[in-house]
Amino acid sequence: MEKTQLEEYKRWFTEFVAGYYADGDGFLNQNINLKECHTHRVCKEMRELAAALEMSCSDSFLAEAIALFHDLGRFPQFKRYRTYKDTVSENHCLLSLNVLSAHCLLNNLPAEERAIIKKAVEFHGALKLPLLDDRTLHFARMIRDTDKLDIYNLLVQNYRILTETPDQFKWELEFPDSPECNSQIVEALLNNCLIDYRQIRTLTDAKLLQLGWVFDVYFDYTLQQIRDRGYLKALIRFLPNTNSTNTVIKHIETYVETRLAGGS
Numbered sequence: 001m002e003k004t005q006l007e008e009y010k011r012w013f014t015e016f017v018a019g020y021y022a023d024g025d026g027f028l029n030q031n032i033n034l035k036e037c038h039t040h041r042v043c044k045e046m047r048e049l050a051a052a053l054e055m056s057c058s059d060s061f062l063a064e065a066i067a068l069f070h071d072l073g074r075f076p077q078f079k080r081y082r083t084y085k086d087t088v089s090e091n092h093c094l095l096s097l098n099v100l101s102a103h104c105l106l107n108n109l110p111a112e113e114r115a116i117i118k119k120a121v122e123f124h125g126a127l128k129l130p131l132l133d134d135r136t137l138h139f140a141r142m143i144r145d146t147d148k149l150d151i152y153n154l155l156v157q158n159y160r161i162l163t164e165t166p167d168q169f170k171w172e173l174e175f176p177d178s179p180e181c182n183s184q185i186v187e188a189l190l191n192n193c194l195i196d197y198r199q200i201r202t203l204t205d206a207k208l209l210q211l212g213w214v215f216d217v218y219f220d221y222t223l224q225q226i227r228d229r230g231y232l233k234a235l236i237r238f239l240p241n242t243n244s245t246n247t248v249i250k251h252i253e254t255y256v257e258t259r260l261a262g263g264s
């Protein structure tokens, strides 16, 4: 992808998002802003990952376009349903594809780039990636990794607010803040398996699921960032001190250290 094309996309994105803010609707504006800022941060993460992977300029621009487009569906989703929960609204990844086609954004691109962007956007939030060709898989993995980096960053900030200044907590809390956890989740994590959202009953389950995302991190660079920026340590700090959580924490810490030492 040419740099000028990416720049054009960025100008379009700014205008597109501006159309979702509404005068006097603070709740909407705050939520739209959350995703607008998330998108910009994921773009930055993507530039850094592409640099770490020593990708060509044109592939780096393609990767950044994927980052810019991955959550396009979040804007119509929130406007229509006033929630970011896919389970009670629509799959936001598919909504992103709808936006791409409704605005004919990919029409000028070579067919190969168009196909890569669509697949990477479509599966960025799926539990697992489907079978894809190597090149598409590479970009699909990149957006999943960079999205996770920013989500970890947001989670840590929000758990801190929830613990220290709960009256300032603005996220939708989907589960009761109980120290109990689902034994199936513990079992799955000890087997390096990803957790399905439907298994979550408590906030502790949700935090364990989030810790377990490390099994779905593809690039060692990303895993290193997750560790070195202190996201894992911070998440662990917000877990209750029980036998189950301690067993999982130990397992995950060993997994990360072994992998970063080149042991798996």
Ligand SMILES: [Fe+2]
Residues within 6 Å of the ligand: 070, 071, 092, 124, 125
């Ligand atoms: Fe997303």
